[in-house]
Amino acid sequence: MAPSPPPIPKIFDRALVNRRLDRALAGAEGRPGADFLLRRAAEELADRLALVKRRFTLAADLATPGPHAAEILAASGQVDRVVRLAPTLPSLGAGGFAGAVGDIERLPLGEGRFDLAVSLLALQTANDLPGALIQMRRALAPDGLLVVALLGGDTLTELRQSLTLAESEVLGGASPRVAPFVDVRALGSLAQRAGLALPVVDLDRATVRYSDMFALMGDLRAVGAANALADRSRRPLRREVLARAAAAYAERFADPDGRLRATFDVVWLNAWAPHESQPKPLKPGSATVRLADALKPRR
Numbered sequence: 001m002a003p004s005p006p007p008i009p010k011i012f013d014r015a016l017v018n019r020r021l022d023r024a025l026a027g028a029e030g031r032p033g034a035d036f037l038l039r040r041a042a043e044e045l046a047d048r049l050a051l052v053k054r055r056f057t058l059a060a061d062l063a064t065p066g067p068h069a070a071e072i073l074a075a076s077g078q079v080d081r082v083v084r085l086a087p088t089l090p091s092l093g094a095g096g097f098a099g100a101v102g103d104i105e106r107l108p109l110g111e112g113r114f115d116l117a118v119s120l121l122a123l124q125t126a127n128d129l130p131g132a133l134i135q136m137r138r139a140l141a142p143d144g145l146l147v148v149a150l151l152g153g154d155t156l157t158e159l160r161q162s163l164t165l166a167e168s169e170v171l172g173g174a175s176p177r178v179a180p181f182v183d184v185r186a187l188g189s190l191a192q193r194a195g196l197a198l199p200v201v202d203l204d205r206a207t208v209r210y211s212d213m214f215a216l217m218g219d220l221r222a223v224g225a226a227n228a229l230a231d232r233s234r235r236p237l238r239r240e241v242l243a244r245a246a247a248a249y250a251e252r253f254a255d256p257d258g259r260l261r262a263t264f265d266v267v268w269l270n271a272w273a274p275h276e277s278q279p280k281p282l283k284p285g286s287a288t289v290r291l292a293d294a295l296k297p298r299r
Contacts, residue, residue, distance in 0.1 A: 010230045012125045012179070014103070020224035021065050022090045034222035035066065037206065037264055041120045041149045042068035044204060048147060048270065049076050056080065056116040056145075061097070062136060063087050063104040063122035065224070070097045079116065085109070087122065105132050109139040112273075116145050121266070123150040124181060125228060133194035143275035146196060152182040153203055153265030158253040159216065163237075166245035175233040184267055196271035197278055204266045209259040213246040216262050 049072070059079045061070040065087060073082045074097075084099030085107065086092035092101055102108045104119070105128050117136055126132045136146055160178035167174035182190075184203050191199035210216045220226050237245075253261050272278060
């Protein structure tokens with residue numbers, strides 16, 4: 001009998017992620033415009049689709065926390081029909097698109113059904129990112145296109161460093177406050193492991209400026225992106241820790257005008273479901289020119 005696979009580590013509290021998303025969609029924080037990253041990603045999605053000279057019969061928006069991606073697909077003129085898989089019922093109701101509520105880690109989709117699938121700013125809280133990519137690949141028809149954007153790289157590095165420093169100084173130790181984010185090179189490897197073909201990974205960095213650390217934290221709460229780590233401390237941050245973190249942030253990451261920088265790295269993956277028509281690497285030993293000759297300078 002083959003050994004059972006190891007259990008998937010629970011990095012994120014997915015139920016908490018969804019509750020916070022519902023609260024954000026209800027406008028509980030009263031911060032219009034806090035979804036600027038999602039709107040920026042949707043605009044980038046439109047640009048990327050425009051470069052693909054193809055028409056798609058059926059497209060899926062997979063767990064984007066709002067109608068932003070579905071609206072871009074519908075307006076592109078390249079998609080006949082759009083279906084949304086929303087993470088929660090309130091998020092499905094936004095935009096009026098057909099679809100269902102489902103978990104990004106357990107996609108309720110038929111195999112080979114879609115010729116285009118997109119997901120914006122959802123996968124950064126997946127506990128099983130490789131498994132989610134495998135399910136997305138299975139949902140694609142042969143030669144179907146997958147476009148994914150998720151937070152990664154050095155996202156919120158300034159906030160992470162400031163909170164860690166403050167807790168270490170005030171409390172003598174730090175608890176996890178900012179989620180780990182996927183690396184650009186790692187995402188490309190994960191795409192290949194998931195069986196996706198021709199993966200292309202790149203990074204779009206946005207540096208946003210705030211009056212203080214609390215304005216940044218307010219925007220994060222307003223889009224449901226506050227700390228949802230499974231191992232997070234359940235105790236609220238003490239005032240002296242927050243005060244020291246705000247001071248450290250201002251000391252280390254302020255521009256000359258006094259405003260504070262916040263880094264957001266959106267990592268993009270474009271990949272395809274395998275198909276026999278796609279370019280394939282040459283077999284080892286099939287080259288007709290020696291590498292040494294190819295590297296010689298031309299005269």
